[in-house]
Amino acid sequence: MRRISLVLGVAVVMAAIIALTVGSALAKDSNRAKTKYTDPISGYEYYAASGIGQFRATVVPDLEEGDLPGQLDATIYYTGPPAGPNVTSVITHGTWILCSHGFADPPLDISVNPPTPIPPVCNTDTTDPTTDPTIALEGIVRGGTIRWQKEGKYVTGPSSTPLWIGKADVKGPLAITGGTVYGVPVEKGSGKFEGTLDHEPLTFPTDPITGLRQPPTFDGTITLKF
Numbered sequence: 001m002r003r004i005s006l007v008l009g010v011a012v013v014m015a016a017i018i019a020l021t022v023g024s025a026l027a028k029d030s031n032r033a034k035t036k037y038t039d040p041i042s043g044y045e046y047y048a049a050s051g052i053g054q055f056r057a058t059v060v061p062d063l064e065e066g067d068l069p070g071q072l073d074a075t076i077y078y079t080g081p082p083a084g085p086n087v088t089s090v091i092t093h094g095t096w097i098l099c100s101h102g103f104a105d106p107p108l109d110i111s112v113n114p115p116t117p118i119p120p121v122c123n124t125d126t127t128d129p130t131t132d133p134t135i136a137l138e139g140i141v142r143g144g145t146i147r148w149q150k151e152g153k154y155v156t157g158p159s160s161t162p163l164w165i166g167k168a169d170v171k172g173p174l175a176i177t178g179g180t181v182y183g184v185p186v187e188k189g190s191g192k193f194e195g196t197l198d199h200e201p202l203t204f205p206t207d208p209i210t211g212l213r214q215p216p217t218f219d220g221t222i223t224l225k226f
Contacts, residue, residue, distance in 0.1 A: 035225075036224070037224050039059050039060060040059075040220070041058065041219070042057055042058055042060065043055055043058060043217070047107070047117045051077055052076070052077055054074070056073050057072045058072075059071065059072055059222060070100040071099055072222065073096065073103065073107065074095070074141065074193075076091050076172075077091070078090060078146060079092055083166070084154075084164045085151075087147075087164075088145055088148070089146040091144035091145060091172050093140065094172075095138070096138065096139055096140070097138040098179075100134055101134060103120050122134070122136045137178075137179035137180075137181065137186060137224070138176075138178060139176040140177060143172050144173065148168045153165050167197065167199070171194035172192065172193060173190070173192050174224070175189070175191075176188055176190065176191065181226065189226040191223045191224040193222045194220050195218055195219050196218070197216055198216055198218070200217075201215060201217055202215075202216060
């Protein structure tokens with residue numbers, strides 16, 4: 001009887017170890033926050049001043065490599081000459097935030113003149129947090145470049161200053177500093193962004209409601225790895 005009990009006891013322990021091992025492996029495999037995502041982004045530059053640009057974009061899920069939908073808000077700081085043909089500026093640093101349910105406020109406060117940026121805060125209003133968990137990530141821009149293409153033209157900008165209407169190739173590395181993805185805490189990670197900034201919309205008629213210029217657009221990709 002003692003031998004049978006011992007055998008049964010060993011069997012129970014072994015089964016528990018196997019279950020824990022398999023469960024751990026499944027949890028690791030199903031952990032959607034521990035992977036790499038590369039998704040298209042499409043958006044616009046909503047604020048620009050000397051040495052600073054702020055953007056808001058929609059992250060379009062790429063179902064082949066990973067589903068990471070949401071809205072992205074990014075601020076970059078750069079140095080270099082004004083935009084022009086073959087001009088390159090250096091991105092020194094910046095910040096970004098990604099929210100699956102968008103942001104609590106619009107990017108600009110248009111009740112003041114000139115309109116001023118509103119710090120981005122994730123919208124956490126979800127229908128069911130257990131089935132629709134929030135993605136909320138934030139991080140820093142670690143550098144990069146803004147390289148204006150040769151093709152384009154100058155137009156008269158505000159205060160009669162020349163304004164370059166062209167396209168720029170923009171890219172830079174990212175770092176993740178914290179957040180959650182599908183309910184899983186994320187402490188750090190890396191990534192990159194790249195795409196094209198287009199000034200052409202600045203020549204379009206002003207918005208009939210706000211009276212503001214149409215903003216430059218940005219289209220590209222973002223890659224994040226946890």
